[in-house]
Amino acid sequence: MSAFNTAARRLRSRKAAVTGIAVAASAALALTLTPADAEAGTTTEVAAAAPVAWKVNEKQAAAVQESIANQQTAFEAQFKATQAKKKAEAAAEAKKKAEAKKKAEAAAKKRAAEQAASRSAARKPAKVTYPNNLDGWIREALSIMKKHNIPGTYEGIHRNIMRESSGNPRAINNWDINAINGVPSKGLLQVIKPTFDAYHVPGTSWDQYDPVANIVAACNYAADRYGSMDNVNSAY
Secondary structure (H helix, E strand, O other), rough: OHHHHHHHHHHHHHHHHHHHHHHHHHHHHHHHHHHHHOOOOOOOHHHHOOOOOOOOHHHHHHHHHHHHHHHHHHHHHHHHHHHHHHHHHHHHHHHHHHHHHHHHHHHHHHHHHHHHHHHHHOOOOOOOOOOOOHHHHHHHHHHHHHOOOOOOHHHHHHHEEEHHOOOOOEEEEOOOOHOOOEEEEEEEEEOOHHHHHHHHOOOOOOOOOOHHHHHHHHHHHHHHHHHOOOOOOOOO
């Protein structure tokens, strides 16, 4: 049952009580009435049988009625004030809850976004960068070779590079048989064009002079022919 229904029921009870008061007051007034024609010494029997005229104390009756009306007005005013107060308190509480819910939803949304970003960052591997020098070229080539299961070590690659080109990625052989045949050896590991194209590894440059692509293609060729670049100790 709602607070309003309970209060309404109380109001009806109060009105009933006020009505009771009015009835009681009327009864009290009746007791104050005096027979207009009563004569002293009249016997009970004669008085009961004779017609009696009653005189009402109008001033007293009006005072009682006014008091009843004032009580009822005061009660109704108090009831309305109580209901208004409860309504205001309920509205304030609802507003408070709505604001708290809004803040909680915003905080949850923020946490979810942060967690999603964190998971995304965790899933995304960090990008590895290599220096643009011989050490960086060899290490990047080894990383690519590992993904494609091409054998070879840093030492074996470095040793053959120093023998073939002294670490110069733009080195070219213009005097051997390959050069005479129109396909000079180029790059760090002095690979000819047909070999480079045949053993090129996807994801690397098609530029024969590109240091990383040159190393990976040469190591892929050496693995196919010698088992690994580590097994190469002379021209190959």
